[in-house]
Amino acid sequence: MKVAPLPDDEAQRLAALRGYGVLDSEPEADFDELTRFASELCGTPIALVSLVDAGRQWFKSRVGLDAAETPRDVAFCAHAILQRGVFEVEDASADPRFADNPLVAAAPSIRFYAGAPLVNADGFPLGTLCVIDRVPRSLDALQRHGLEVLGRQVIAQLELRRKLADLARARDQALAGVRAKDVFLATMGHELRTPLGGILGLSELLLEGPAGGQDGVADDLRAIQRAGSHLLEVVEDILGLAQLELDQPRLRPRRFDLDELLADVEATVRPLLRGRAVALNVGRSPTPVEADPTRVRQIVYNLVANAIRFTERGSVDVTVAREGDTLAVRVRDTGVGIPREKLALLFRDFSQVHGDHEAELRGTGLGLAISRRYARLMGGDIVAESEPGRGSTFTLTLPLAPAT
Structure with missing residues (x-):
């Protein structure tokens, strides 16, 4: 052989x-x-x-x-x-x-x-x-x-x-990477939100106490509060974008009225009015919508907080109206406004449409982009109208709840 x-x-x-x-x-x-x-x-x-x-x-x-x-x-x-x-x-x-x-x-x-x-x-x-x-x-x-x-x-x-x-x-490596990223983002979110929440809560308590009556101390506390609020918004925006990029988030749509949600947003943004000659007027509507209330609250808060941030005097008005088969939530302000040529940039990731002289007002450039994505995932949308020097109007549309 x-x-x-x-x-x-x-x-x-x-x-x-x-x-x-x-x-x-x-x-x-x-x-x-x-x-x-x-x-x-x-x-x-x-x-x-x-x-x-x-x-x-x-x-x-x-x-x-x-x-x-x-x-x-x-x-x-x-x-x-x-x-x-x-x-x-x-x-x-x-x-x-x-x-x-x-x-x-x-x-x-x-x-x-x-x-x-x-x-x-x-x-x-x-x-x-x-x-x-x-x-x-x-x-x-x-x-x-x-x-x-x-x-x-x-x-x-x-x-x-x-x-x-x-x-x-x-695929397995990618899924492992996504899981690791999810764990990291969840951990980071917890580690950052917890101390920031403590800082903001403590500064609020100090402002309401005897220290709040001392001009120099009060100014410092308000500066701490503004910085903490800004950092918390940055964290929320980055985590929100990461969730959208990793995977389409699981929405939990249900039938609900906007009244309680709008009242909650109004109470939450009130501290932003300190030091501004701005009136906040929030309307109500018993008309039910079909959406995820957590995401709707996030969107409305973002729109109202932005309106306050870019309005030094005048008013921010939140109105609700039924339009066809949708409910329109409009946030009008008398703020700085946005040039027409920059309106198209509003909803792009990391886009900034205001000049350097307004740098202290600028965020991550993610809030509106994230808000529109969530609105569209829920069957609605966000559109913007604006005129420099006269203010802006942002309209969130949401699908009406089916008749019972």
Whole structure:
């Protein structure tokens, strides 16, 4: 018996084979169909997809054979991978290379063998698609060509299998990254919100106490409060954008009236009016809407807080009106206004439409972009109208609740 020599590039060939992650995998129908077809095409009782490993040949697919693998030193396929084209042995018992091979002398009593090398795109022969018979014979030209074609299909299936595995790994890595990012954002949000909330609460208490009556101290406390509020808004905006970018957030729409929500927003923004000659007027409406109240509150707060921030004197008016099948919440102010050419920039991420002289009023440039995204996810929208020096109007539309 002649043992097949190792290919010159054996180390690279084995690395290529193992790169497919297919050795010792479970049977797969796509490979089994090709093996059955090879058996039928060539009229042989045995057909195999054989992959030649370091010390064995392992069968990814087999027809007519119980063994899952055999030693490499007795493998016909170890000879077949040393050449291109179909390797054919018409009568192994009469061939000095194989006559005393245990696979010939005993079960499965191989006489005829034909194997098409499975050569990948890099030129490495991974194994063979082979057919085996227990009687001497040969293939005709059509059968030889068919065996080569089926061998190329086996390689195509191996490549497809590897691409799918690579995609699955990439997906898992991406999901792991998203989960890690979610954990980081949640932790960061908690770690930042908690101390900022404490700072704002303490400064509010001090302003309401004896220290609030001392001009210098009161000014410092208000500066602390403004800085803390600004930083909290930045944190909320960054976390809000991250949530939208990571995945579409889970909204919880339900039927509710805006009255309580508007009253809550009014109470929340009242501290922003300190030191400003601005009247805040908030209307009410018993008309029910169908939306996520948490997101609606976030949007309305953002619109009203922005209006106050950019209005030094005059008023900020919040009105609610039914318009067709929507409810429109309008926030009008008498503030600095926005140039017409900059209106289109309002809802872009990180966009700033005010000049450097208003730098102390500027936020992250995310609040309106996030608000519009949430509004549209809920079936509504936000539009803006403005005139420099005369103020702005932002309109949030929300779908009305269906009649009960």
